[in-house]
Amino acid sequence: MSPKVTFDLHATDGKARTGVISTPRGDIRTPAFMPVGTAATVKAMMPESVRSTGADILLGNTYHLMLRPTAERIDRLGGLHKFMNWERPILTDSGGFQVMSLAALRKLTEKGVTFKSHVDGSKHEITPERSMEIQKLLGSDIVMCFDECPALPATDEKVAESMRMSMRWAARSRDAFGDRPGHALFGIQQGGVTQELRAESAEKLREIEFDGYAVGGLAVGEGQDAMFGVLDYAPDMLPVNKPRYLMGVGKPDDIVGAVARGIDMMDCVLPSRSGRTGQAYTRHGVVNIKNARHIDDPRPLDENCSCPACRNYSRAYLSHVFRSNEMISGMLLTWHNLQYFQDIMAGMREAIAAGTFTSWQADFHAGREQGDV
Numbered sequence: 001m002s003p004k005v006t007f008d009l010h011a012t013d014g015k016a017r018t019g020v021i022s023t024p025r026g027d028i029r030t031p032a033f034m035p036v037g038t039a040a041t042v043k044a045m046m047p048e049s050v051r052s053t054g055a056d057i058l059l060g061n062t063y064h065l066m067l068r069p070t071a072e073r074i075d076r077l078g079g080l081h082k083f084m085n086w087e088r089p090i091l092t093d094s095g096g097f098q099v100m101s102l103a104a105l106r107k108l109t110e111k112g113v114t115f116k117s118h119v120d121g122s123k124h125e126i127t128p129e130r131s132m133e134i135q136k137l138l139g140s141d142i143v144m145c146f147d148e149c150p151a152l153p154a155t156d157e158k159v160a161e162s163m164r165m166s167m168r169w170a171a172r173s174r175d176a177f178g179d180r181p182g183h184a185l186f187g188i189q190q191g192g193v194t195q196e197l198r199a200e201s202a203e204k205l206r207e208i209e210f211d212g213y214a215v216g217g218l219a220v221g222e223g224q225d226a227m228f229g230v231l232d233y234a235p236d237m238l239p240v241n242k243p244r245y246l247m248g249v250g251k252p253d254d255i256v257g258a259v260a261r262g263i264d265m266m267d268c269v270l271p272s273r274s275g276r277t278g279q280a281y282t283r284h285g286v287v288n289i290k291n292a293r294h295i296d297d298p299r300p301l302d303e304n305c306s307c308p309a310c311r312n313y314s315r316a317y318l319s320h321v322f323r324s325n326e327m328i329s330g331m332l333l334t335w336h337n338l339q340y341f342q343d344i345m346a347g348m349r350e351a352i353a354a355g356t357f358t359s360w361q362a363d364f365h366a367g368r369e370q371g372d373v
């Protein structure tokens with residue numbers, strides 16, 4: 001732990017990097033995957049179970065928490081860490097992305113976004129200043145700038161216009177964040193899939209200066225090829241000695257491809273959401289537990305996995321409790337998926353440190369050839 005937030009790069013292998021982000025609440029081993037704890041809970045998991053999978057940091061959502069139970073109430077109760085019983089680092093998003101995807105009657109102006117709550121229809125406003133205030137009330141360790149992620153498809157001028165507003169909002173976020181030792185503020189690069197716009201955005205963020213830099217505006221339906229196309233150049237535009245965070249990614253092969261292109265941190269609802277819908281990610285591909293082939297199968301999901309689902313239960317049991325809509329189904333499959341995602345991260349950290357990341361990637365892709373297993 002350290003009184004400040006610092007990033008130490010330990011090794012690189014090609015463009016892949018491994019290191020540690022030290023914070024007053026604990027260290028974050030990179031490359032890191034952040035489970036998503038949207039409404040102050042990683043759905044279907046106890047915090048200690050999330051920790052047991054190897055997670056060093058969680059993601060919290062500003063948009064959800066500001067509506068319910070409100071940031072002020074969480075602050076009065078001692079902050080988000082105490083509230084949700086997770087004392088390690090928490091990164092909170094700025095609310096920008098979710099307000100545009102979840103809220104009703106949104107009105108976006110230079111000032112910020114006004115909207116009606118999807119919970120009770122109440123009217124709210126988020127501005128860069130208000131987003132910084134909310135994330136401070138929550139007590140998050142890594143704060144994200146208030147930005148706008150343009151919906152695709154968008155013309156180059158729309159993307160340029162949106163990116164330039166996000167850069168003005170980044171400057172306002174920086175000013176409103178102030179000087180908070182032990183807390184970090186990350187800027188978010190925008191610019192769609194246009195290299196010149198990505199470069200302009202990176203330049204602006206470097207000028208303002210942040211503790212970390214996110215690659216925004218991706219995983220919004222552009223597809224893996226287009227996303228990797230941007231990742232082939234965008235991370236290199238960001239300061240080499242600061243963490244690089246790719247939001248909303250992704251499937252296991254997206255994650256591996258992003259790390260291979262220089263990304264240090266990621267978050268995604270996939271492992272938890274798909275766990276609740278009966279999908280288990282394994283070393284050999286995806287298991288759809290509702291498929292009839294599992295009804296009598298005595299084998300575990302993945303014999304190489306250390307999670308409770310794989311140690312103590314058969315596919316037949318997981319098939320039964322899923323079909324019976326039992327709560328333990330979502331619990332076990334979520335736990336398994338989070339464990340598998342963390343095992344991928346641990347494997348990559350080790351391989352990059354050993355200089356064997358290329359062969360690790362080959363094994364990873366070979367093992368998954370079977371498709372639905």
Ligand SMILES: CCOC(=O)Nc1nc2cc3nc(NC)[nH]c3cc2c(=O)[nH]1
Nearest residue numbers: 093094097144149216217218219247248
């Ligand atoms: C998580 C911190 O990010 C923000 O505060 N703004 C932001 N969030 C995003 C989330 C995203 N999720 C996906 N796919 C599932 N794509 C995303 C993009 C952004 C973004 O550009 N900007």
Ligand SMILES: [Zn+2]
Nearest residue numbers: 305307310336
């Ligand atoms: Zn497992």
